[in-house]
Amino acid sequence: MMNSCNSHTVEPVVRPATQANRFYSGNPQELRQEVDSFLSLHVNSSTSQHVAALIVPHAGYYYSGNVAASAYMALNPKQPYKRIFLLGPSHHEWLNGASVNCEADYYATPLGNIKVDRETAQRLTETDSVFSYRPEAHDREHCLEVQLPFLQRYFALHSSQETNEVPPIIPIIISTNDYQKLMRMAEALKPFFTDENLFIVSSDFSHYPSYDDACQADALTGKAIETGDTNQFIAACEANARSSKRNLATSACGEFPIITLLMMLDGNYDIRHLMYQNSGDIGDRDHSRVVGYHSFAILRKKTENSFKLSDSDKKLLKGIALQSIKDSLDGKPIAKPDTSLFTTDSSLRQKCGAFVSLHKHGQLRGCIGHFGEDHPLYAIVAEMARSAAFEDPRFIPLRREELDDIDIEISVLTPMRRIHSLDEFQLHRHGIYIRRGYRSGTFLPQVADEVNWTKEEFVGHCSQDKAGLGWDGWRDAELYVYEAIVF
Numbered sequence: 001m002m003n004s005c006n007s008h009t010v011e012p013v014v015r016p017a018t019q020a021n022r023f024y025s026g027n028p029q030e031l032r033q034e035v036d037s038f039l040s041l042h043v044n045s046s047t048s049q050h051v052a053a054l055i056v057p058h059a060g061y062y063y064s065g066n067v068a069a070s071a072y073m074a075l076n077p078k079q080p081y082k083r084i085f086l087l088g089p090s091h092h093e094w095l096n097g098a099s100v101n102c103e104a105d106y107y108a109t110p111l112g113n114i115k116v117d118r119e120t121a122q123r124l125t126e127t128d129s130v131f132s133y134r135p136e137a138h139d140r141e142h143c144l145e146v147q148l149p150f151l152q153r154y155f156a157l158h159s160s161q162e163t164n165e166v167p168p169i170i171p172i173i174i175s176t177n178d179y180q181k182l183m184r185m186a187e188a189l190k191p192f193f194t195d196e197n198l199f200i201v202s203s204d205f206s207h208y209p210s211y212d213d214a215c216q217a218d219a220l221t222g223k224a225i226e227t228g229d230t231n232q233f234i235a236a237c238e239a240n241a242r243s244s245k246r247n248l249a250t251s252a253c254g255e256f257p258i259i260t261l262l263m264m265l266d267g268n269y270d271i272r273h274l275m276y277q278n279s280g281d282i283g284d285r286d287h288s289r290v291v292g293y294h295s296f297a298i299l300r301k302k303t304e305n306s307f308k309l310s311d312s313d314k315k316l317l318k319g320i321a322l323q324s325i326k327d328s329l330d331g332k333p334i335a336k337p338d339t340s341l342f343t344t345d346s347s348l349r350q351k352c353g354a355f356v357s358l359h360k361h362g363q364l365r366g367c368i369g370h371f372g373e374d375h376p377l378y379a380i381v382a383e384m385a386r387s388a389a390f391e392d393p394r395f396i397p398l399r400r401e402e403l404d405d406i407d408i409e410i411s412v413l414t415p416m417r418r419i420h421s422l423d424e425f426q427l428h429r430h431g432i433y434i435r436r437g438y439r440s441g442t443f444l445p446q447v448a449d450e451v452n453w454t455k456e457e458f459v460g461h462c463s464q465d466k467a468g469l470g471w472d473g474w475r476d477a478e479l480y481v482y483e484a485i486v487f
Contacts, residue, residue: 012105012106013103013104013105013106014104014105014106014107014108014113015101015104015106015107015108015116015138016108017107017108017109017110017145018139018140018142018145019142019145019146020109020110022060022142023058023059023060023061023142023145023146024060024061024146024149025061025110026110027110028110028111031109031110031111031149032111032153034061034065035061035065035069035149035150035152035153036153036157038061038065038066038068038069038150039069039072039073039150039153039154039157041066041069041070042069042070042073043073045070045073045074045274046074047073047074047075047076047077048074048075048076048272048297048299049076049079049299050076050079050195050299050300050301051074051075051076051079051198051297051298051299051300052193052195052198052199052269052298052299052300053193053198053199053200053201053261053297053298054071054072054074054075054198054199054200054201054295054296054297054298055071055200055201055203055225055254055258055261055294055295055296055298056068056071056072056147056150056200056201056202056203056295057202057203057204057205057293057294057295058088058142058143058144058146058147058202058203058204058254059146059204059279059291059293061146062282063279063282063291063293064204064277064293066275066277067274067275067276067277067293067294067295068146068147068150068293068295069150070274070275070295071274071275071295071296071297072150072151072154073154073158074272074274074295074297075154075158075198077158080196081167081196081197081198082167082196082197083117083120083167083168083169083170083192083196083197083198084151084166084167084168084169084170084197084198084199084200085169085170085172085189085192085197085198085199085200086144086147086169086170086171086172086200086202087172087174087199087200087201087202087254087257087260087261088141088143088144088172088173088174088201088202088203088254088257089143089173089174089175089202089203089253089254089255089256089257090137090141090173090174090175091141091142091143091253092136092137092140092141093134093136093137093173093175094175095134095137095173095174095175095176096175096176096178096181097129097130097131097132097175097176097181098130098131098132098172098173098174098175098176098185099131099132099133099134099137099138099172099173099175100121100124100125100131100132100133100170100171100172101116101121101133101138101171101172101173102116102118102121102122102124102125102133103118103133103135104116104118104138104171105118107144107145107148107169107171109145109148109149109152110149111149111152111153112152114148114151114152114166114168114169115165115166115168115169116168116169116170116171117168117169117170120168120170120192121170121171124170124172124188124189127188128184128185128187128188130176130181130184130185130188131172131185131188134173137173137175138171138173141173143173143202143203143253143254144171144173144202146202147200147202148166148169151166152166155167167198172257174256174257174260175256176256177256179259182256182259182260182263183263185260186260186261186263186264187437189260189264190264190478191478193264194418194420195300199261199298201254201257201258201260201261202254202257203252203253203254203255203257203258203294204252204253204254204291204292204293205217205218205221205222205251205252205253205278205291205292205293205294206218206221206240206248206250206251206252206278206290206291206292207248207249207250207253207291207292208247208248208249208289208290208291209245209246209247209248209289209290210245210246210247210287210288210289210290211278211280211287211288211290213245213246213248214278214280214290214291214292215278215292216245217240217243217245217248217251217292218251218276218278218292218294219276220236220239220240220251221233221236221237221240221251221252221294222273222276222294222296223236224236225258225262225271225273225294225296226271226273226296227271228262228265228269228271229262230259230262230263233258233259233262234259236251237250237251237252237255247289261298265298266415266416267350267351267352267374267415268300268301268415268416268417269298269299269300269301270298270299270301271296271297271298271299272296272297272298272299273294273295273296274294274295274296274297275293275294275295276292276293276294276295277292277293278290278291278292278293279291279292279293301415307347307350307352307414307415307483308347309347309348309412309485309487313346313347313348314410314487316337316342316348316378317348317377317378317381317410317412318408318410318487320337320378320381320382320385321356321381321382321384321385321408321410322385322408323335323337323382324381324382324383324385324386325385325386325389325398325403325406326403327386328386328389328390329398329400329403334382334383334386337378337382339378342378347377348376348377348378349376349377349378350376350377350415351374351375351376351377351415352377352380352412352413352414352415353369353370353371353372353380353412353413353482354369354370354377354380354381354384354410354411354412354413355367355368355369355370355384355410355411355413355444355484356368356369356381356384356385356387356388356408356409356410356411357388357408357409357410357411358388358389358398358406358407358408358409359406359407359409360402360405360406360407361405365395365398365402365406366388366389366390366392366394366395366398367388367392368384368387368388368391368392369384369411369413370383370384371413371433371442377412381410381412385408409486409487410486410487411444411446411484411485411486412484412485412486413431413444413482413483413484414482414483414484414485415482416433416480416481416482417480417481417482418478418479418480419479419480419481420479422455422456422459422479424481425455425459425479425481426481427448427453427454427455427458428445428448428449429445429483430445430481430482430483431443431444431445431447431481431482431483431484432458432459432462432479432480432481433479433480433481433482434459434462434463434466434467434469434473434474434477434478434479434480435467435477435478435480436467436469436473436476436477436478439467439468439469440467441462441463441465441466441467441468441469442462442466443458443461443462443466444484445483445484446484446486459474459479460472460474462474463477
């Protein structure tokens with residue numbers, strides 16, 4: 001049954017610890033000692049700057065507690081969080097959507113209560129109908145509850161937060177294999193996917209194959225997650241399902257929450273694999289039927305000032321653009337450049353956007369760009385050069401006899417960075433990208449050099465003329481900035 005979260009009693013609503021004495025000890029002292037002992041196993045592990053999300057297992061602590069602790073100890077104790085989004089699968093109810101617990105004020109554990117950010121939870125249910133509140137999805141679900149004692153002990157022992165309390169949580173159970181609905185969830189959650197919030201995805205991995213088969217299946221899905229590519233992860237799960245591994249019921253019970261998380265990522269994230277075990281590694285266990293456990297940390301890059309192009313990089317890109325046009329004139333496919341000429345850490349390999357402009361005797365002869373961060377820079381420049389020469393609808397296709405008169409200008413767009421105030425936007429330096437729902441628009445930084453606008457006018461025109469959101473539509477949209485390296 002679908003319920004509204006609008007009604008609320010005077011007495012605080014506390015979701016009880018239904019899994020105490022099942023997945024973990026119900027005795028506060030024993031539970032504290034158990035969690036602390038797991039965390040202590042990773043006390044010398046390196047922490048990570050700018051952890052945006054974790055993927056953590058949710059089995060009984062005896063089996064997955066060590067792997068879970070490896071994730072929590074990857075957090076940087078100096079990084080404060082305003083709230084924590086908990087995403088997990090439903091083990092009991094099919095929702096064909098997601099349920100956000102916006103009724104409970106607190107989640108209880110034997111170690112005390114954790115506050116729920118009911119206001120944010122309620123906002124999600126109002127943002128998109130794919131989110132609702134279904135009490136039955138939360139009443140006996142264990143996947144989120146088992147994370148809470150780890151959060152309580154981590155923040156008690158390591159947090160720099162003044163109160164050492166766990167930041168308020170937003171509990172979300174995801175239960176649908178509808179790809180479009182998962183995309184809508186990711187779109188609704190992405191505005192919260194910022195430095196101030198932590199996302200935790202709760203998932204175990206292979207269920208019930210033999211020990212060796214679990215290691216193989218989990219290696220495939222784990223490597224797919226490390227790529228950050230949603231399609232590769234889905235393909236890995238499908239490949240495991242088609243395999244001949246006996247008793248393999250699923251590659252990941254949290255497949256759909258993981259997909260939702262991966263959909264929120266772009267080129268500004270690294271995924272770090274932390275640890276793998278399966279239940280066959282714990283004690284003298286039966287190796288014929290096991291469950292796998294991975295942990296991952298998703299790290300947010302700080303890239304705006306680190307993205308650079310050397311003179312040799314620029315020369316290579318100009319050559320790639322020209323060769324792409326020549327190949328097209330000769331009726332050949334775009335040739336893949338010799339990437340051995342690139343340095344190991346070359347920005348030419350980084351996924352970012354670019355525009356290619358062609359000029360003939362100082363007059364524009366074609367300009368096409370790609371704004372996404374889904375292909376390496378060298379590949380984007382080759383494709384955009386071809387498109388600028390032959391597909392710009394404002395001009396007839398470039399002729400061979402014109403080639404010697406063409407000047408190529410390339411504008412490389414540095415990776416985008418989310419901003420939350422126009423104070424972070426610098427006119428003439430930054431381009432702006434505005435997105436709300438399925439509408440988006442951008443102005444390159446050099447647009448500011450062509451008009452006499454204030455930054456408010458710059459963003460207002462972009463919102464109105466490019467994104468179709470109206471003059472003030474940017475105020476409740478996602479804002480991103482980037483720079484353009486023009487040569």
